[in-house]
Amino acid sequence: MSFGWAAVFQQQFNQIRRQPSNHSNTRFSHSSSSHSGRRQFVTELADKGVNARVVQALARHKHLNTTMRYIDLNENKLRAAVELVSY
Template sequence: MAQAKVLNPTELRRVLDYIATRRHSARNRAMLLLTHYAGMRVAEVAALRLNDVLNSDSTIKSEVRLMPQQTKGKYARTVYLNEKIQKELALYINSIRMLDMSKPLFRTQKQAGFSANSLTQYFFYLYRNVGLTGCSSHTGRRSFLTGLANKGTAIHILKSLAGHRNISTTAAYLYSSPAQLKAAVELA
């Protein structure tokens, strides 16, 4: 199976512009950007609860501690939230009325949370509706890791951010464009 497409900033903007025209735009934007700005897996996004992202004073946490049952490998890990995603989460949370902190952060129209499968399908159709081919639920995560690698982030840091146990797993996520390869050769 082919790897998910890595989006450039223009393509991500197209997706966000499309989301802005649809219902539940604050929710859908926050879900998408958790994959692009924090590198979260779709199943991890679906498993989030309000108390995972909110401090006791109702501010957004800068770190989210995922419990083993929320992660792919069943290992607890910390996800770091940059200022951009913290602002997105604050906008989304301010747009909803949620009293029960243990309920799913991202609710469906039926007031239940997304399953990993339903959120995977949402992302597939989202990218398809925007006209982007080769995208999947892993596009955000792969774009996140590749973008950081292109900015010089060491692979052992990327491994930790991704929650991988092995660097070879992380290396498989990274995409090298012909332009990057040409630029690297010029460093010699």
């Protein structure tokens, strides 16, 4: 049985496109692209703790390192990860 992962990804991507952008007052700013939508989708999955291999499959990447490059990191995420470890 084959599940349409591409259709699931496209549906989620379309939902992201309809959300207001954090960078402007428009919904999907003219400077944004489908690539930035894919990056946001992959990053949100990773932020919610979805296994990296699952994210890879949903993004339809052949190599996991490609998926990892799509995941945005920032200082807050790094700090929160370090704080998970109690000494």
